[in-house]
Amino acid sequence: MATSGFTDLHRLYLQAAISKRLMTEATAQDLYSRVCTVTEEPYDRENFSDFITQLNEGLNSVELEFRRAQDEVTGVPVIALTNTNGQKIAQVATRYSPTELEYFKHLLDAIIMADDEAFCISSTAALHEAGKLKNKENKAVALTKKDAEALLDRFVADQWFIQSTAGAYSLSMRSLLELQTFLKETYDDQIQECTLCMEIITKGQRCTVAACSSRLHQHCASAYFKNMARPVCPTCHSAWDGKILIGLSDRTAAPSTVWKRRKAKGTGINGNGAGGSADAAEEEDEEDDDN
Known part of the structure; x- marks a missing residue:
């Protein structure tokens, strides 16, 4: 691992994240705050994204990466420490x-x-x-x-x-x-990938037109159709009732x-x-x- 830019803050956060692997982003933020306190580093919520980017730069050589997404069911933002080796499990x-x-x-x-x-x-x-x-x-x-x-x-x-x-x-x-x-x-x-966020989808909605490729997470559908009086498919523009599920x-x-x-x-x-x-x-x- 390239650790030249790593500080005690990075190392302690990584150690804690390894034990958790998957966290809500709120939990990840709270962990960042607590680690800052322990290492006597200034905490700024706005610096969290840059902090994760720094961690990923150091972890790249050992095929590890923090990835972010939204929970398929709840839509809650989550972050996970992942192994990026795609050639095997x-x-x-x-x-x-x-x-x-x-x-x-x-x-x-x-x-x-x-x-x-x-x-x-x-x-x-x-x-x-x-x-x-x-x-x-x-x-x-x-x-x-x-x-x-x-x-x-x-x-x-x-x-x-x-x-x-x-x-x-x-x-x-x-x-x-x-x-x-x-x-x-x-x-x-x-x-399958969500038509809107382009992340893998295994739970959500799909278009009523069998030949249409549109698939939407529940949270993506809620946001997209929020201001539509009559929801239509983002791909084929057919009426969308949200009743056909993935x-x-x-x-x-x-x-x-x-x-x-x-x-x-x-x-x-x-x-x-x-x-x-x-x-x-x-x-x-x-x-x-x-x-």
């Missing part, structure tokens, strides 16, 4: 065994490829995925139901996934920010089986953008039975 590897990481990849693939842009997987389907795991020698290494349940709880606790009231697992803001490059490079056309509502149960959209060749869960034999077998829509 190095971001999650340090805390999990190879088998556990393979399970994470299976869940990630099922969530991204969920039919009709649901972008989630039910708890039943998630546990079923644990029975499909294989190691590098292509030998089965299935997790027990108990181990899979415990691991799902860890993924949620570590803020990689969130679990809805109805039990469905979907991507957290940490995943969307930290795995941003990986998701775009690996899934390409399967990943993702499922918090209380809507996800299907107990995994239905996957057609997958383009060369995408999959391997982390290098090149699909293996498992990916080729999943190029068609499929239903994974629980039998």
